[in-house]
């Protein structure tokens with residue numbers, strides 16, 4: 047399973063992705079915008095554990111963002127249960143050296159199309175920290191709608207922050 051972008055692809059995981067995962071993920075400028083469950087520092091053990099989980103995914107909803115076939119970042123959906131079963135959450139990050147090339151915007155478009163065409167879902171949702179205008183721009187360029195702001199919903203790095211909620215609903219004609 048591979049989704050082709052202009053200068054990258056979204057592909058499935060391989061055991062040898064762990065090394066570059068650890069290298070790119072171990073960065074405070076990446077961690078600053080993600081959930082605290084994203085390890086920091088990001089060790090080789092963390093990378094190997096994550097890759098092992100990824101190798102067992104069913105269905106495949108989290109991809110390697112690969113530049114020249116080498117891991118440059120990660121994009122995926124978190125499938126939820128109970129009343130949220132048709133509303134997965136979208137998450138993504140790129141190694142800092144790959145920022146500013148339009149990769150994330152195109153990757154969001156690719157995974158969104160893939161998800162709506164292969165999964166029985168009604169919407170995709172993304173939550174963005176108020177201090178992350180770059181990611182807001184990515185979602186807006188990819189066609190997501192800013193649906194609301196959850197005031198003081200985030201506690202990150204000792205700061206209480208707003209969370210901006212973006213969504214895209216399945217278009218049914």
Ligand SMILES: CC(C)(COP(=O)(O)OP(=O)(O)OC[C@H]1O[C@@H](n2cnc3c(N)ncnc32)[C@H](O)[C@@H]1OP(=O)(O)O)[C@@H](O)C(=O)NCCC(=O)NCCS
Nearest residue numbers: 076079138139140145146147148149150151179180181183
């Ligand atoms: C967010 C992230 C994935 C963006 O990746 P990227 O490939 O650099 O994004 P793109 O190049 O597709 O688009 C970035 C857009 O933000 C804009 N931008 C950059 N810095 C900005 C800022 N400070 N304020 C507003 N917009 C900004 C860019 O100009 C670009 O928009 P444009 O094409 O209209 O010029 C990457 O920065 C990252 O991994 N950050 C850390 C993890 C993270 O934030 N993940 C998302 C959590 S919700």
